[in-house]
Every structure is written in structure tokens, then in C-alpha cells.
Amino acid sequence: MKLSKQHSMYESDHTLFIKELKAKNPGIEAGQQQGRALLWDRPPISLDEQERQLKSAVKQQAYVYQNKL
Numbered sequence: 001m002k003l004s005k006q007h008s009m010y011e012s013d014h015t016l017f018i019k020e021l022k023a024k025n026p027g028i029e030a031g032q033q034q035g036r037a038l039l040w041d042r043p044p045i046s047l048d049e050q051e052r053q054l055k056s057a058v059k060q061q062a063y064v065y066q067n068k069l
Helices: 013-024 028-039 047-056
Strands: none
Touching: 013 028
């Protein structure tokens, strides 16, 4: 769907807010990337470590909420 020339330059209030925020705080994207790296970007695990983790995992019972009698 192609918009007319009248609407081609439209920017929503949200877009304008984000552009203004980035103009006021130029380091905001670097801070976001550091936060992402802190929580999500983890170094790869070696094959030996993966195997150790799999062997040491405790097996879960079939139905978790049922008490063992």
C-alpha cells in the first residue's frame, strides 16, 4: 500500500519523542547495548561444559504438581 505524497513525511508522536530523546542523550544506544550484553550476550559454552551440564541435570517428574506418595 503506497501512501500519498501528503502522508509520506508523516512521523508519529512516538517517533518524534524517540528522535528527541536520542538527540538529548547521544549515549543512550551505547547504554542499551551494554545492558543487553550484560543480560543476553553470553560467551559460548565448550562441548565438555555442555556435556557436564546435561549429565548433572536433575530429571523432572512427568507431572510436576503431583505429590509422590
